[in-house]
Amino acid sequence: MAAYVVRRLLSMLVVMCLVAVVVFIVARVVPGDPAAVMLGTSATPEDVAALRARLGLDQPLLTQFGLFALQIVTGDLGESIFLNKPVLAAIAERSELTLLLATMAVMVSVAVGVPVGVISAVRRGTAVDQAVIAGAMLAASLPSFWIGLTLIRWFAVNLGWFPVSGYGEPGAGLLERMHHLVLPALALGIPNSAIITRFTRSSMLDVLTEDYVRTARAKGLPAHKVILKHGLRNAMIPILTVVGLTLAVLIGGAIVTETVFGLPGAGNLIVSAVLRRDYPVIQGALLIISGLYVLINLVIDLLYAVVDPRIRY
Template identity: 50%
Template sequence: MAAYVLRRLISAIAVMAMVGIFVFLLLRLAAGDPAAVIGGDTATEEMIAGIREQLGLNDPLPVQFVRWALSVLGGDLGTSIFARQPVLELILQRLEPTISLSILTITLSVTVGVSFGILAAWRTGGLADRMLTAFATLGFSVPVFVVGFFMIYWFAIRTGLLPVQGYRPIEHSLKPWLVHLILPTVTLSVPYIAYIARIARASVLEVLSEDYMRTAAAKGASSYSMLFHHALKNAGAPILTVIGLSFAGLISGVVITETVFNIPGVGRLVVDAVNNRDYPVIQGVLLLGSGLYVLINLVVDLSYTLVDPRIRY
């Protein structure tokens, strides 16, 4: 078990090293002079020279990388060119809405998706299976922003039941916080519910067809015992995989959803940084997002050992 964990940790560190190199080269590989790109069309030669000196672009590339890597390891992701604030500080200011939306989305997606998948597998070929399969196909095919506009039209504009956009911090009041997150959470959850439900159905259906499941049924095992004590446990590895991928996929889905619903989270911060050509902010968010992605995959890999002990060896 220790050797397996060590291998996964080494693999994660290697991946993060490659991500770090890519993020560092992002600014340096930009078309034209990065200092000119940052300075904009109205920048003079003196301004461009000042930007190059500020960013250390006149130093050799290895020297720049070592300096940047040491700064990142020390918690310094640079300074925003547009906001004139530390990048890490900007990200932390926008973190609460993104974390709130992500936690609610993954909770709803896993709860509903796994339940739908189990029900569809248990009633395979029936009406429930056909309806859930149709929903999964439709939900996985429709883009998130289309679902978002549909939800806004029906539940905000047409009926006025929910607010169209915005965010209320949880420390002010729980109800406004939850009410403002209902539409974006449901919108972002639809494709993940469909994805998780399809994988859960296929995995549980495969386990239910095994000989030991027929033996358990012949011995009088209850439906609850067969589904949750046998089928779901043995189908856990693929379901854990898709849950991990769904959680990691929220990194990109949050950007679209926060833009549609005007939520001031990290996703909106990335969009604003792209529009303002604020490369330090883009680099910082990419680095932290990639680190979170690698961490989630590492946790999922390690959780396999709880579901299938054979992986330990």
């Protein structure tokens, strides 16, 4: 196990080096001069040139990349051009909301997707199965922003059960924060629950035809024990994989939902950074999201051995 973890960590290092190169190039391919954006339309070319020199944007690209790589090695992602604060501090201020939102959305997806997928597999070919398949296709095709706006209209405006937008007062507790995130989590979790439903159904259909499941039924075990202990447990590998990938995608893909609900999360910060051509924030956010994605994949791989003791690395 230890040797496997070391190999994976080394491969993660290689992947992050490639990600750093891609992030640096993509940030500078985006049209627009951050110095000109900061100074506005009334700035003179001399003022823009002076600001570019102060920010180091007048250096050759190789020099800029060398400085960027040195910052990454030393754990310093630079300073935001517009916020005038370290990039790590700016992202850390917004990360709590995004991580909590992604976690709640995954919980919604799993709470809906796994039971519905199991029921669909157990009742294969029936009207229930067909209804689940149709519902999953419908949920997957609905954009999260439309779901969010619909939820706001009915549960926030008409019924008044939840706030329309925001993240609570500055000193709000965790329960109040979570109350503000219920509707955004539903808007994100419902479309992704369709993916988990389809994977759960497919994995369960494969397992329920195995000999050990038929043997368990022949021994007279209760149906719920056959389904949960012998069926679902052995079908958890692909389900666990899709749940982990869903969490990684939600962490980096909550931008639209945060915009719809007016949430000051990391997604909102990235959008503002792109519009303002704030290179350090763009680069730092993309690196952190990529690192989380790779780390989640590693954790999922290690959990395989916990779910299925037959797996050895």
